[in-house]
Amino acid sequence: MFGKLVHLGFDALLISAFLAGVKRSTGLTPALSQVPNKDIRQLLRSYLEFGEYVFDFAVVVFGRSSSFERKH
Numbered sequence: 376m377f378g379k380l381v382h383l384g385f386d387a388l389l390i391s392a393f394l395a396g397v398k399r400s401t402g403l404t405p406a407l408s409q410v411p412n413k414d415i416r417q418l419l420r421s422y423l424e425f426g427e428y429v430f431d432f433a434v435v436v437f438g439r440s441s442s443f444e445r446k447h
Contacts, residue, residue: 391426392433398423399430 398404405423410416437443 387422388426388429391422392429393426394423395426395430398427 394405407416407419410419
């Protein structure tokens with residue numbers, strides 16, 4: 376049971392970070408204004424902000440690693 380929750384949480388984190396990457400590279404983001412419930416809308420907004428934090432953290436970690444290089 377605990378392992379399943381950890382797995383689902385990690386999957387949710389990956390999806391949120393993926394959506395943050397899509398937002399950064401294309402400007403596309405989920406249309407939260409279409410969510411009728413303001414509490415759910417705020418929860419989704421927080422979820423997406425957490426994905427941006429994870430994305431930014433990953434960029435910093437990868438940027439400091441010798442295993443990655445920037446290509447322009």
